[in-house]
Amino acid sequence: MHSISIIPVPGIPQIHPGDSLPTLLLEAIDRAGIGLQNSDILIVCQKIISKAEGAIVDLKTVTPSPFAQQIATLWEKDPRAVEVVLQESSRIVRMKNGVVITETKHGWVCANSGVDESNSIADDIVIVLPKDIDASARSLRLALQERRGVTLGVIITDTFGRPWRDGLVEFALGVSGFEPLLDLRGSTDMRGRELHHTVVAVADELAAAAGLVMEKGAGVPAVIIRGYQFTPAEGGSKTLIRPAEADLFR
Amino acid sequence: MHSISIIPVPGIPQIHPGDSLPTLLLEAIDRAGIGLQNSDILIVCQKIISKAEGAIVDLKTVTPSPFAQQIATLWEKDPRAVEVVLQESSRIVRMKNGVVITETKHGWVCANSGVDESNSIADDIVIVLPKDIDASARSLRLALQERRGVTLGVIITDTFGRPWRDGLVEFALGVSGFEPLLDLRGSTDMRGRELHHTVVAVADELAAAAGLVMEKGAGVPAVIIRGYQFTPAEGGSKTLIRPAEADLFR
Numbered sequence: 001m002h003s004i005s006i007i008p009v010p011g012i013p014q015i016h017p018g019d020s021l022p023t024l025l026l027e028a029i030d031r032a033g034i035g036l037q038n039s040d041i042l043i044v045c046q047k048i049i050s051k052a053e054g055a056i057v058d059l060k061t062v063t064p065s066p067f068a069q070q071i072a073t074l075w076e077k078d079p080r081a082v083e084v085v086l087q088e089s090s091r092i093v094r095m096k097n098g099v100v101i102t103e104t105k106h107g108w109v110c111a112n113s114g115v116d117e118s119n120s121i122a123d124d125i126v127i128v129l130p131k132d133i134d135a136s137a138r139s140l141r142l143a144l145q146e147r148r149g150v151t152l153g154v155i156i157t158d159t160f161g162r163p164w165r166d167g168l169v170e171f172a173l174g175v176s177g178f179e180p181l182l183d184l185r186g187s188t189d190m191r192g193r194e195l196h197h198t199v200v201a202v203a204d205e206l207a208a209a210a211g212l213v214m215e216k217g218a219g220v221p222a223v224i225i226r227g228y229q230f231t232p233a234e235g236g237s238k239t240l241i242r243p244a245e246a247d248l249f250r
Numbered sequence: 251m252h253s254i255s256i257i258p259v260p261g262i263p264q265i266h267p268g269d270s271l272p273t274l275l276l277e278a279i280d281r282a283g284i285g286l287q288n289s290d291i292l293i294v295c296q297k298i299i300s301k302a303e304g305a306i307v308d309l310k311t312v313t314p315s316p317f318a319q320q321i322a323t324l325w326e327k328d329p330r331a332v333e334v335v336l337q338e339s340s341r342i343v344r345m346k347n348g349v350v351i352t353e354t355k356h357g358w359v360c361a362n363s364g365v366d367e368s369n370s371i372a373d374d375i376v377i378v379l380p381k382d383i384d385a386s387a388r389s390l391r392l393a394l395q396e397r398r399g400v401t402l403g404v405i406i407t408d409t410f411g412r413p414w415r416d417g418l419v420e421f422a423l424g425v426s427g428f429e430p431l432l433d434l435r436g437s438t439d440m441r442g443r444e445l446h447h448t449v450v451a452v453a454d455e456l457a458a459a460a461g462l463v464m465e466k467g468a469g470v471p472a473v474i475i476r477g478y479q480f481t482p483a484e485g486g487s488k489t490l491i492r493p494a495e496a497d498l499f500r
Contacts, residue, residue, distance in 0.1 A: 002258075003255050003257045004463065005253050005254070006255075007253045008252075008253070096498055097498075109413070159448075162412065162451075163492075163497060163498070163500075164359040164492055164499065165421075165451065165490050165491065165492055166431060166449065166491065166492045167430070167431045167449050167451025167452075169450070169451050169454050169458070180417070181417045184465065198409075198418065199416065199417050199418065200461065200465065201416065201418060201419050202417075202462065204458065205420065205458040205462050206462065208419070208454065208455040208458035208459060209254075209459035209462065211455045212254060212452065212455050212456065212459065212478055213254065215432075215450065228462055239416060240416055240417060241414070241415065241416065242413075242414055242416045246347075247413060248344040248347075248351060249344070249413035250413075250414070
């Protein structure tokens with residue numbers, strides 16, 4: 001079994017709505033002498049996808065609902081930002097101590113529907129998650145594959161907290177080019193006993209690995225993981241979402 | 251910023267109670283030509299630690315309580331294994347559909363208190379988590395450092411499920427040689443705004459990265475991560491456990 005490399009892509013400029021991400025990423029990748037090889041997995045932080053796609057909201061255009069105002073008053077938040085969090089959610093999972101855990105319209109459970117006020121473009125602007133994160137991942141993958149003639153995987157990530165454990169970790173929200181779950185069921189352990197329950201969330205492990213070099217504010221929103229062997233497939237992140245009826249914590 | 255390598259350590263033999271893990275690990279590391287370098291982080295699957303320490307239970311010696319028998323009947327489980335799960339726990343967090351989520355005596359929330367019937371040594375033997383996982387990590391780190399004269403980090407991991415997301419991921423349960431949380435608070439984003447909430451669980455990101463090559467049953471229970479820059483410190487995993495009063499999901 002070979003080693004896997006986690007390669008940060010430095011020198012990606014500030015991204016603005018309408019920018020061509022494939023072009024800017026390839027320029028940075030080439031400038032750093034990294035290149036793109038067959039079976040590379042490109043891991044990109046959600047924020048630059050959202051910025052390029054214009055998935056941003058100008059708070060000056062937002063009218064907070066009475067409910068958003070009430071929450072904002074209680075916890076000393078910007079009522080307009082609370083309104084955006086509510087509009088980006090399909091359901092509130094927990095609401096306590098100033099923390100709002102929601103389920104986003106995509107199905108991700110996270111704080112504040114993934115709405116981010118840091119790493120923004122200007123004051124009064126918040127960044128929201130891309131509308132269809134798998135489609136964003138797919139479109140980026142196809143553009144890069146076409147330009148370079150290689151087979152790739154693409155993951156779009158965001159930084160989430162977890163229940164029970166402190167500290168944030170990078171998670172996969174959009175996946176293209178391979179299946180996010182690696183199903184080892186039916187394979188056997190070293191004594192020949194079946195490993196019944198082992199389905200590995202490799203897309204989340206890849207995202208977390210990329211998180212090691214993505215440290216926020218350091219200007220490294222893209223990472224290449226080279227040497228991880230995967231079976232090319234259409235992909236998509238939906239299988240990472242545990243169905244509500246099988247979930248003990250909603 | 252440099253690349254990080256995830257290096258699998260092949261050729262580790264089956265581990266038995268009383269085996270010297272430092273010796274067996276170093277032999278495998280040297281045989282594979284990997285060696286140990288300053289600032290390497292050695293990531294070891296909990297199971298080989300438990301086996302070496304004898305943290306195993308012979309089910310033939312276990313008398314299930316009436317409560318364990320009741321659960322076992324309901325969900326068609328081995329009542330003796332259920333008894334071990336209960337004894338290894340300090341609290342039951344959820345119990346539904348045949349799944350028992352407990353808080354272990356260390357404070358980890360996971361399925362079945364981390365008790366594992368696969369990858370075992372013999373029938374009727376289950377593997378439990380090491381008693382003091384940080385102490386196990388520390389003792390392994392000190393033994394390796396002394397023999398090789400290098401500064402290392404050590405993480406002991408296990409494979410856990412997560413709420414809301416399908417698929418298992420490798421998590422850090424024992425940490426020695428560095429702090430598991432990287433506190434970026436006070437640092438600023440690219441617009442000079444403070445990143446208030448950013449504390450990264452780097453030990454979990456390192457564990458997940460190692461998970462990419464640890465695939466169960468493939469006989470790779472140890473991984474070296476090389477090139478991740480950390481500040482040497484005593485470490486310990488306790489700061490990864492979110493205090494109950496700050497947790498919205500217990």
